[in-house]
Amino acid sequence: MPGMPPLVAAPVDSVVQPLTVPDAAHAVGSVLAQLLDVRLRQSRAVDPLFTQELADRLAGLVQRGGKRLRTAFTLCGWRAAGGSDDTAAVLRTGAALELLQACALVHDDVMDGSVQRRGAPALHVELARRHWAVGMHGSPESFGTSAAVLAGDLALAWADDLLTETALDTPHGPRLHQEWRAMRTEMVAGQYRDLHAQAARSSGVDEALAIATLKSAQYTVARPLALGASLAGADDHVLDALRAAGRCAGLAFQLRDDLLGAFGDPQLTGKPADDDLRSRKLTYLLAIAVQLADAAGDHLAAAALAPDSNPESEYALRQVRAALERSGARELVKRKIKELTATSLGHFERTGAHPDVQREFAALVERATGVATRPAEEVA
Known part of the structure; x- marks a missing residue:
């Protein structure tokens, strides 16, 4: 879409202060909040219903967090290799990993039939309940499963977009x-x-x-x-x-x-x-x-x-x-x-x-x- 803003808003690129591994979870949470705000605005321009019923729910899962271990290990690897200055690319890479993790969790819950994730209903369960609550046609379970697969695919697309942008912006x-x-x-x-x-x-x-x-x-x-x-x-x-x-x-x-x-x-x-x-x-x-x-x-x-x-x-x-x-x-x-x-x-x-x-x-x-x-x- 012409004129579409980059995946990560400009303020993320200003993250240049020293960052230690224990700070990583909070720092990547801020990056993800900016990223998801941009992505959801882009999604609403594509289709408001899709955004409200699917993209917003996916964003909620991502923002409920988890341990953010992958981001912390990314920062640790960077520091072990001598990284010491601008951490923006590290945090963007960590955010891409968190989105990829969301994809894996959504798909894994579907395949395993899990009903709970991060202290809340698994996404396919939440979507099936939505189907039942508004009286839609067909099987709520089938709808929830199918919609959750799409949500996982969306998380993967967002992750790949972000990682690609990051790779293009670094000499490595x-x-x-x-x-x-x-x-x-x-x-x-x-x-x-x-x-x-x-x-x-x-x-x-x-x-x-x-x-x-x-x-x-x-x-x-x-x-x-x-x-x-x-x-x-x-x-x-x-x-x-x-x-x-x-x-x-x-x-x-x-x-x-x-x-x-x-x-x-x-x-x-x-x-x-x-x-x-x-x-x-x-x-x-x-x-x-x-x-x-x-x-x-x-x-x-x-x-x-x-x-x-x-x-x-x-x-x-x-x-x-x-x-x-x-x-x-x-x-x-x-x-x-x-x-x-x-x-x-x-x-x-x-x-x-x-x-x-x-x-x-x-x-x-x-x-x-x-x-x-x-x-x-x-x-x-």
Whole structure:
């Protein structure tokens, strides 16, 4: 459309003050607020109904936030590679990641049939309720699913637009875009492997780790670190160290998320605790429990965890949780998270980053994995 304003309004480009990793969540929230204001105004010019019923809801999901971990890791990678001046491009990249995350969450909730996200109804549920409330024709569920797929696509389009604008405005744009392209493909590949594993009723540990690496570790930590470092013109040595650190921290993050999915409090996590168990989603926690139960000859645990199990009732869910405990899988996963966290810090040290940046990374990994990485007196 002729005369259409750029995706990000001009005030964002004035973000040049020193920014530390702990500040990243608030800072990217301000960038997203400006970005979404521009995008929603553009959407209203295209179609007011589309904006009111779909784009506004998507913007609400994005603004409800989350941990903003991807933005924080992007800033950390940038600082590790020597970035120290204008943070505008870093924050725009972080905002693109947050939009891509919104796309992934909306589509993931549809595929998993999840009803809650970030303490509110999942977008497909909200849209289905809207359909029912106003008495529209046809199936509310089908409408909600279809509309949510479009909302996820819209988030992806906004993310790609923003990242492309950022890449065009930096001397390191080709490397930045290369990392982005790789991450998008990995994310979709991981999601498909997840769907395939559920349909095939897979229980393999290697398969579970492959899914966790593609769907979470790369996308949550490794690629954001590399995106930030690319903006600072990092060399291959720094990028390799950051990718290794990110894969380990990202896996630890996903393994913790698996534990929360099985044993977490929905009031704290903002999503139901039983979805992964009811759908028998292949997680490392489940795969290692099956392996341990088989090795121990624990037939009761093996039956509860079997590929053809269908834990719909509360009693069946308690049996699955008991099997995860009794097999030793829960404790083994906790130990694995600690090992991966320690290994991640070792890889990050290879970047030669300033000690302050190493401490920021350690604090960020601690936040992501729940594993203490600093002495108690330093935390206090």
